[in-house]
Amino acid sequence: MLGTWKDLRPLFPSLGTRPSFSGDGFWLKTVNRASSRPLAGSRNSRRQRKYWLVVGADEGGVLYGTFALLARIAQGQDLSTLDDLETPSAPIRWVNQWDNLDGSIERGYAGGSIFFENGAVRTDLTRAREYARLLASIGINGCAINNVNADPRLLQAEFLPQLARVAEAFRPWGVRLAISVDLSSPMSAGGLKTFDPLDPQVKAWWQNMVDRIYHEIPDFGGFVIKADSEGRSGPSKYGRTAADAANVIAGALRPHHGVMLYRAFVYNHHLDWHDPKADRARAAFDYFHPLDGKFLDNVVVQIKNGPIDFQVREPVSPLFGAMPQTNQAIELQVTQEYTGQQRHLVYLVPMWKEVLDFDMHVKGVTPVKSILSGQVWNRPLGGYVAVVNVGLDRYWLGHPLAMANLYGYGRLAWNPDLSAEQIAREWTRLTFGNDRKVLDTITRMLLPSWRMYENYTGPLGLQTLTDITGPHYGPGIESSENNGWGQWHRADRKGVGMDRTVETGTGFVGQYSPEVEKKYESVEKCPEDLLLFMHHVPYSFVLDSGKTVIQYLYDSHYAGAEQAATLVEEWKSLEGLIDDARYAEVLRRQQYQAGHAIVWRDAVVDWFHRESGIADAQGRVGYHPHRVEAEDMQLSGYTPVDVTPGETASGGKAVACTGQGPCSASFKWDRPSGTYEIAVQYFDLNHGASNFELFVNDRRIDSWAAEDHLPSDRMNGHTSTRRTISSVKLREGDVLKIVGHPDGGEPAPLDYVEIAPGRETVPFTN
Numbered sequence: 001m002l003g004t005w006k007d008l009r010p011l012f013p014s015l016g017t018r019p020s021f022s023g024d025g026f027w028l029k030t031v032n033r034a035s036s037r038p039l040a041g042s043r044n045s046r047r048q049r050k051y052w053l054v055v056g057a058d059e060g061g062v063l064y065g066t067f068a069l070l071a072r073i074a075q076g077q078d079l080s081t082l083d084d085l086e087t088p089s090a091p092i093r094w095v096n097q098w099d100n101l102d103g104s105i106e107r108g109y110a111g112g113s114i115f116f117e118n119g120a121v122r123t124d125l126t127r128a129r130e131y132a133r134l135l136a137s138i139g140i141n142g143c144a145i146n147n148v149n150a151d152p153r154l155l156q157a158e159f160l161p162q163l164a165r166v167a168e169a170f171r172p173w174g175v176r177l178a179i180s181v182d183l184s185s186p187m188s189a190g191g192l193k194t195f196d197p198l199d200p201q202v203k204a205w206w207q208n209m210v211d212r213i214y215h216e217i218p219d220f221g222g223f224v225i226k227a228d229s230e231g232r233s234g235p236s237k238y239g240r241t242a243a244d245a246a247n248v249i250a251g252a253l254r255p256h257h258g259v260m261l262y263r264a265f266v267y268n269h270h271l272d273w274h275d276p277k278a279d280r281a282r283a284a285f286d287y288f289h290p291l292d293g294k295f296l297d298n299v300v301v302q303i304k305n306g307p308i309d310f311q312v313r314e315p316v317s318p319l320f321g322a323m324p325q326t327n328q329a330i331e332l333q334v335t336q337e338y339t340g341q342q343r344h345l346v347y348l349v350p351m352w353k354e355v356l357d358f359d360m361h362v363k364g365v366t367p368v369k370s371i372l373s374g375q376v377w378n379r380p381l382g383g384y385v386a387v388v389n390v391g392l393d394r395y396w397l398g399h400p401l402a403m404a405n406l407y408g409y410g411r412l413a414w415n416p417d418l419s420a421e422q423i424a425r426e427w428t429r430l431t432f433g434n435d436r437k438v439l440d441t442i443t444r445m446l447l448p449s450w451r452m453y454e455n456y457t458g459p460l461g462l463q464t465l466t467d468i469t470g471p472h473y474g475p476g477i478e479s480s481e482n483n484g485w486g487q488w489h490r491a492d493r494k495g496v497g498m499d500r501t502v503e504t505g506t507g508f509v510g511q512y513s514p515e516v517e518k519k520y521e522s523v524e525k526c527p528e529d530l531l532l533f534m535h536h537v538p539y540s541f542v543l544d545s546g547k548t549v550i551q552y553l554y555d556s557h558y559a560g561a562e563q564a565a566t567l568v569e570e571w572k573s574l575e576g577l578i579d580d581a582r583y584a585e586v587l588r589r590q591q592y593q594a595g596h597a598i599v600w601r602d603a604v605v606d607w608f609h610r611e612s613g614i615a616d617a618q619g620r621v622g623y624h625p626h627r628v629e630a631e632d633m634q635l636s637g638y639t640p641v642d643v644t645p646g647e648t649a650s651g652g653k654a655v656a657c658t659g660q661g662p663c664s665a666s667f668k669w670d671r672p673s674g675t676y677e678i679a680v681q682y683f684d685l686n687h688g689a690s691n692f693e694l695f696v697n698d699r700r701i702d703s704w705a706a707e708d709h710l711p712s713d714r715m716n717g718h719t720s721t722r723r724t725i726s727s728v729k730l731r732e733g734d735v736l737k738i739v740g741h742p743d744g745g746e747p748a749p750l751d752y753v754e755i756a757p758g759r760e761t762v763p764f765t766n
């Protein structure tokens with residue numbers, strides 16, 4: 001039986017006094033109650049009936065309690081005696097979508113928007129409805145549907161009825177609609193001459209706008225604001241603060257119970273990289289800390305988990321410990337912008353757990369999670385926001401296993417004490433059923449995947465060594481340097497890492513409480529996985545393991561690429577236990593990841609090798625005995641080209657078929673006969689769909705199309721892709737030939753062929 005406490009208590013007096021649950025909380029309880037009808041065959045005794053009760057603290061609680069009961073049933077849990085009382089950890093449990101009105105999604109990797117197309121809200125909101133149900137099933141209660149780089153058109157009169165349609169789709173699932181707004185809207189959408197928040201006309205404009213929204217959407221959630229950040233307009237234009245701006249709008253929202261989430265992602269992206277004291281990591285604290293206590297009670301400052309920008313590893317933002325008189329929400333990123341864009345399996349829950357459990361030491365034991373819940377400083381509001389960016393893709397996020405992150409986010413927002421493993425297991429059961437092997441294998445794939453990705457993309461606190469001025473996907477080690485964006489790792493010929501100490505560096509470390517500062521300030525005490533975030537050290541610096549920093553960089557990249565390959569084997573062991581469509585889709589992505597991890601590995605180790613001039617003690621870097629470079633093959637039609645950055649192609653070069661084609665590249669196999677695995681490394685640009693054929697002598701043994709949509713139209717670390725052909729019998733003297741057929745301006749580019757004796761190699765005679 002489902003109902004609120006108010007409804008159910010009179011029917012079940014045995015429930016006793018009201019339990020301690022509140023907002024959105026629930027109680028799952030089994031009770032026995034005498035039925036009103038006597039038992040068949042007995043005149044006196046009354047039938048005892050067992051009831052499963054979903055008792056909500058309020059209506060939201062009934063909804064979440066029902067999902068919780070369904071989840072227990074789906075996981076095959078024992079329901080004979082239920083007594084489970086839950087209250088969510090925090091009132092704000094929102095998601096943000098960075099959808100644009102034209103239907104694209106900023107940092108979205110799973111198809112177009114489920115909300116917008118062609119400048120308007122989509123006519124068909126089926127997916128939006130399904131999304132709301134999905135969000136409700138994991139306890140989410142708010143969704144801002146448009147990009148924080150907000151389009152002012154959203155506040156035009158004709159848009160309101162369209163937004164009301166989305167709110168209607170959300171409503172049955174308790175998800176409140178929110179939108180991101182641009183602070184200059186009074187000018188751009190309202191025709192005023194200013195958007196100075198303290199101008200009375202501007203204030204009146206916001207009030208009027210908010211009232212109109214609530215007239216159409218009475219349960220509207222509120223606004224998200226990105227201002228003075230990455231070129232967005234903001235209060236600084238008028239010498240005003242974030243608090244001035246936030247409060248004017250929050251004041252308008254307050255009578256309607258709406259909230260304002262003001263993002264702390266405010267920084268100068270034109271920093272002077274020559275200045276050793278300049279530091280983007282300092283920005284949020286420097287800007288917001290002095291504003292503590294100045295925000296209205298329905299303003300929540302939305303703080304990214306780290307001080308930079310969703311890197312593979314960052315320290316916790318010091319701002320969490322610095323605003324006792326301000327409501328705070330953490331902003332996490334489900335969409336894997338810097339963590340493989342859902343082409344790489346990266347289960348982020350272990351990372352988020354580290355952040356939420358991190359003790360800020362600001363008032364006794366103060367983990368971030370208890371600051372967010374409002375507990376530490378008795379704040380009325382606070383909580384969680386995640387940038388999700390689901391799209392029209394059939395699996396919502398592209399990679400079917402990436403949904404473990406969305407599920408995990410919701411579960412942590414509800415209860416941050418859950419473990420990463422428990423969440424992985426729950427999700428796997430609910431998604432793929434209760435088969436033991438499936439459960440254990442997928443859990444085993446998910447749990448180490450973040451560390452694995454870190455190993456091959458930027459360990460020791462280097463942050464993701466990606467192309468930061470490009471799509472944030474493949475390797476681009478140097479792109480972090482010599483520009484104003486401030487994602488510096490300061491690697492030079494002698495050493496690596498950014499000195500953020502108080503003593504000699506930027507002073508960032510001093511933004512933490514004294515206990516935390518002490519730990520980070522000292523190069524000896526600093527946790528090694530953040531060493532290079534906090535300190536600049538010579539490559540010869542010796543770590544606890546006894547390895548030098550440079551050797552660690554080499555080793556972790558080799559280890560990471562090897563680990564990524566194991567995911568393929570793990571997944572293959574589930575063939576027949578997973579439906580064909582999802583099996584094939586995950587396999588394709590894991591095989592791709594295994595190949596791209598090698599691209600990452602080679603680019604990073606080559607770059608550091610070149611920069612430091614220090615050899616790999618294990619002799620692997622720059623030594624590829626099983627590779628045949630395309631530029632060294634016998635070429636017909638193909639011409640050698642330089643690849644930029646050089647470390648993203650083997651030997652810095654590839655070959656391209658720039659004419660009509662087809663072109664070919666061939667070489668003679670002069671090694672022992674045997675059965676081998678052949679890897680062909682090529683570039684798959686986001687335009688065209690070149691075709692490749694692989695021949696042994698005149699026998700075609702494989703063909704494929706380069707038809708993926710990787711985020712670049714050039715040959716580089718974003719587009720370098722590996723095709724692996726197993727169990728190929730080669731005889732000494734055989735000629736291997738790759739024929740490339742260019743298409744749509746994509747010149748069937750080839751980097752190398754690698755034929756390694758591996759697990760598959762068995763002696764072959766005859």
Ligand code: GCV
Nearest residue numbers: 098106107148149226265309
């Ligand atoms: C929506 C990073 C992303 C941007 C994003 C920004 C933000 O810089 O690369 O795409 O903009 O963060 O969070 O506002």
